[in-house]
Each structure stands twice: as C-alpha cells, then as structure tokens.
Amino acid sequence: MASQNLQPVPEALSPEEQERAAQLEAEGQAYFDRVMADDSRIEPKDWMPAAYRKTLLRQISQHAHSEIIGMQPEANWISRAPSLKRKAILMAKVQDEAGHGLYLYSAAETLGQSRDKMTDDLIAGKARYSSIFNYPALTWADMGAIGWLVDGAAICNQVPLCRASYGPYGRAMVRICKEESFHQRQGFEILLELSNGTPAQKQMAQDAVNRWYAPALMMFGPPDDDSPNSKQSMAWNIKRFSNDELRSRFVGMMVEQVRVLGLTLPDSEVRFNDETRKWEHGPLDWEEFKEVLAGRGPCNAQRLERRREAHDDGAWVREAAAAYAAKQARKHAEKEYAA
Amino acid sequence: MIPNDTPTSQVPSRPLDSQARPGNPAAVGPRPGTPVVGAPQESTTSVWPLWEVFVRSSRGLSHVHAGSLHAPDAAMALRNARDLYTRRNEGVSIWVVPADAIAASDPDAKGSFFESPQGKDYRHATYYTKSEGVKHL
Ligand SMILES: [Fe+2]
Ligand SMILES: [Fe+2]
Ligand SMILES: [Fe+2]
Numbered sequence: 001m002a003s004q005n006l007q008p009v010p011e012a013l014s015p016e017e018q019e020r021a022a023q024l025e026a027e028g029q030a031y032f033d034r035v036m037a038d039d040s041r042i043e044p045k046d047w048m049p050a051a052y053r054k055t056l057l058r059q060i061s062q063h064a065h066s067e068i069i070g071m072q073p074e075a076n077w078i079s080r081a082p083s084l085k086r087k088a089i090l091m092a093k094v095q096d097e098a099g100h101g102l103y104l105y106s107a108a109e110t111l112g113q114s115r116d117k118m119t120d121d122l123i124a125g126k127a128r129y130s131s132i133f134n135y136p137a138l139t140w141a142d143m144g145a146i147g148w149l150v151d152g153a154a155i156c157n158q159v160p161l162c163r164a165s166y167g168p169y170g171r172a173m174v175r176i177c178k179e180e181s182f183h184q185r186q187g188f189e190i191l192l193e194l195s196n197g198t199p200a201q202k203q204m205a206q207d208a209v210n211r212w213y214a215p216a217l218m219m220f221g222p223p224d225d226d227s228p229n230s231k232q233s234m235a236w237n238i239k240r241f242s243n244d245e246l247r248s249r250f251v252g253m254m255v256e257q258v259r260v261l262g263l264t265l266p267d268s269e270v271r272f273n274d275e276t277r278k279w280e281h282g283p284l285d286w287e288e289f290k291e292v293l294a295g296r297g298p299c300n301a302q303r304l305e306r307r308r309e310a311h312d313d314g315a316w317v318r319e320a321a322a323a324y325a326a327k328q329a330r331k332h333a334e335k336e337y338a339a
Numbered sequence: 340m341i342p343n344d345t346p347t348s349q350v351p352s353r354p355l356d357s358q359a360r361p362g363n364p365a366a367v368g369p370r371p372g373t374p375v376v377g378a379p380q381e382s383t384t385s386v387w388p389l390w391e392v393f394v395r396s397s398r399g400l401s402h403v404h405a406g407s408l409h410a411p412d413a414a415m416a417l418r419n420a421r422d423l424y425t426r427r428n429e430g431v432s433i434w435v436v437p438a439d440a441i442a443a444s445d446p447d448a449k450g451s452f453f454e455s456p457q458g459k460d461y462r463h464a465t466y467y468t469k470s471e472g473v474k475h476l
Pocket of ligand 2: 067100154
C-alpha cells in the first residue's frame with residue numbers, strides 16, 4: 001500500500017519512514033528493471049521511475065493531440081468531396097481519427113493526468129502535436145497524399161509501438177493500427193484515380209505528393225544524432241527502432257508504391273545503399289521542422305483556433321448532458337426513496 | 340480558458356487499468372450518474388465520470404474489456420461506447436460499468452495474492468504421465 005507515497009518523498013517523514021520509502025523504491029526499481037530485461041509489460045499500478053512516467057505521459061498525450069488536430073485538414077474537405085462515396089469514406093476516416101485520439105487520451109489518463117487537463121493544455125497552446133498537421137490541404141488530391149504518405153508514415157511509426165513496454169499504450173496502438181490501413185489505402189486509391197484521370201488531375205496528384213513528401217518524412221522525428229531522448233526511450237522498450245531506421249524503411253516502401261501510382265517522389269537522391277542495406281533520401285529542412293514545431297508553421301494558429309472554437313461551441317452540449325444526467329439521477333433517487 | 344483547479348476530492352477516476360485500490364481516495368472520482376452540479380460555471384469544469392467498456396464480439400462469447408470513456412450517464416456511455424468501440428461490427432452487446440465500481444487486487448501483493456496455485460501441479464492434467472499412450476484418457 002505504501003508505494004503510492006513513494007515519489008516524491010515528503011519532508012515530513014520520520015527517518016524510519018524515509019528509510020522504508022527508500023527501500024520500497026529500490027524494490028520497485030528492481031522489479032521495473034526485471035520487467036525491462038524480460039521485455040515484459042508495465043501496467044499502470046506498477047511502480048515506475050518518475051522519468052518513465054513523464055516520458056510516456058508526454059508522448060501519449062502528444063500522440064492523442066495529433067490525432068485530434070489531425071482531423072482538421074481532412075474534415076475541411078468533407079463538404080467538397082467529389083462524390084457521395086468519397087464523402088462517406090472521408091467522414092469515416094475523420095471519425096476514426098477522433099477515436100484514435102480518445103483511445104490515447106484514455107491511455108494517458110492511466111498515468112494520472114486528467115482528460116480535462118490535457119484538453120486545457122492543448123487549447124492553451126501549451127501542448128505539442130505532430131508538425132505535419134500544420135500544413136494546409138490545398139486540393140482534393142491532398143486527401144490522397146495525406147492518406148498515402150501521412151497515414152503511411154504514421155503506420156510505420158506505430159506498428160512497433162504496439163509492443164511498447166507500457167501496456168495501455170501498446171493496447172491502444174493495436175486498436176489504432178488495425179484501423180489505419182484503411183486510411184492509407186483510401187488515400188492511395190484517390191491518388192491512383194487522379195493519376196489515371198485527365199492530365200490536369202494527374203498534375204494535381206503529383207503536386208500534392210510533392211508538397212507532402214518531405215513533411216511526411218519529417219514525421220519520424222529529427223535525425224538520430226539530433227534526437228537526445230531516443231536512446232532512453234529505446235532502453236525503456238517504448239521505442240523499438242530509431243527515427244532514421246524507420247524513415248529509411250518508409251522511403252523504401254514509397255519508392256515501390258509511387259511506381260504503381262504512375263507518379264514520382266520529389267527527391268532525386270533516393271537510392272538503396274548496397275553497403276548499409278538501407279534506403280537513403282535527400283536532405284530535409286530541419287529548420288522548417290523546428291519552426292513548425294515551435295508554433296510558427298503555416299497553419300498552427302488556424303488549427304488551435306479551430307480546436308478552441310469547437311471546445312467552446314460544445315460547452316452547452318456538455319452542460320446539457322450533465323444537467324440531464326443529474327436530473328435523471330435525481331428522479332431515480334426519488335423513485336427509490338418512494339418505493 | 341478553464342483553469343484546472345479541480346480539488347482533490349474531484350480528481351477523476353483513472354481508467355480501469357489504473358483502478359484505484361481501496362483506501363486511495365485520490366484516485367476515486369465522482370460517482371457516475373451523479374455529476375457535480377452547481378453554478379453553471381462550475382458544470383463546465385466538472386469532469387464526466389469514467390466508464391469501462393466491455394464488448395461481446397459475437398454470440399456465445401463473453402464480454403471482454405475494450406477500453407474506457409467519459410460520459411455523463413449510462414445511456415450516453417452506451418452510445419459513446421457504440422461509436423467508439425464498435426464502428427466495424429466489433430460487437431453484438433456492450434456493457435458499461437462505472438470505473439469506480441470496480442474493485443481490483445492490490446498490485447503490491449503481486450506474488451503473494453496468487454501464491455496458492457503454485458506448487459500444485461497436480462491440478463493440471465499434464466501432471467499425470469503414467470496414463471500416457473492409453474486411449475481416450
Ligand atoms: Fe489515426
Ligand atoms: Fe496516428
Ligand atoms: Fe489515420
């Protein structure tokens with residue numbers, strides 16, 4: 001029972017209590033280390049190092065925010081989808097992203113953060129989310145490029161996360177990955193149809209791929225030598241492969257698929273390195289990445305403003321639902337009392 | 340902006356995975372179905388209670404924990420659960436249970452609570468090897 005008092009050790013503890021707390025912490029650490037060594041899973045009630053909890057909370061909540069903000073570029077095109085079928089598909093995809101956000105918020109909550117706090121941090125501009133969603137979706141072809149490249153990169157990133165050492169995160173990722181493959185396929189199909197359409201449609205598809213390619217590659221995060229936290233995350237079995245490793249794999253897959261699309265990747269330096277047995281790509285603009293992440297991308301302000309609006313516009317619904325629930329509970333209680 | 344000034348007595352329940360142990364008031368939230376009501380201003384900051392969702396994937400199988408969600412009452416929790424956990428025909432029946440109605444075994448007891456089956460191999464059929472090769476046994 002005492003482990004909940006472990007961190008941080010309150011000053012008011014007597015020397016004996018402090019000793020006991022230190023002993024429990026050492027036992028907790030030993031258990032945690034064993035779980036890591038066995039590549040087993042940590043569950044929410046287990047003891048875990050404060051830094052592990054903090055890292056996970058940051059990563060999972062940022063991931064959740066990304067899913068939620070990520071609804072916007074596509075939701076903005078629902079009313080302009082070219083057919084009823086495409087509209088229905090796009091709505092289903094955007095609804096899935098909302099679901100992904102909710103699965104992940106639940107996982108983050110198991111670490112002791114309230115849902116409302118996370119929402120507040122996001123709309124206050126205090127939380128981060130994936131830089132990719134701060135780029136504008138300019139044409140219908142962007143729905144294709146986003147599904148194919150952005151969801152594609154997300155899948156590459158997320159499949160190994162299904163084995164993350166933190167149980168609730170891994171389970172959320174399993175659910176998410178099952179749903180993501182439809183996202184990538186519908187995007188691919190949009191591009192394929194445009195590519196086989198009129199010259200103007202084909203050009204539209206190529207233009208979208210040109211704009212989303214580099215931002216999608218940057219979704220894997222900074223290069224390994226500039227990613228200070230990666231090492232620790234890998235030691236904790238949260239991350240299974242390095243940023244560059246995943247990026248290289250992704251490039252290899254895209255090289256194959258872009259041929260089927262009859263389009264090209266906007267990167268003349270893509271090649272397979274026979275020595276390293278890895279795919280290589282041209283330089284990426286990491287200054288731009290940092291700028292976008294710091295809130296100075298093309299759509300950061302718009303995205304946050306929209307999220308804030310949605311939250312405010314939904315306030316009356318939340319209030320009404322709570323009031324209705326309270327009324328029903330009261331009625332129920334009265335009936336019980338009368339009976 | 341809604342400042343997060345939630346007093347500890349209103350700290351929300353955590354999802355099932357982190358079920359509060361008995362006697363840990365910090366992890367117990369408001370009872371589902373009885374949301375905190377008061378001044379209108381307050382109701383926007385109050386946290387909807389947490390529900391655990393169990394889904395029966397097809398007839399003949401038991402309900403399995405699918406995840407959790409927040410909702411003001413059971414009816415809304417069921418509707419949200421349907422939208423969140425059965426968008427692709429994953430279920431034919433859903434249970435929602437107030438998260439704080441679930442009692443969980445003490446995580447610190449790890450070994451000891453589950454100790455009794457240990458060393459009792461004779462509870463498994465594989466313990467009995469002499470019958471090997473005998474048909475239908
Ligand atoms: Fe997603
Ligand atoms: Fe995602
Ligand atoms: Fe997706």
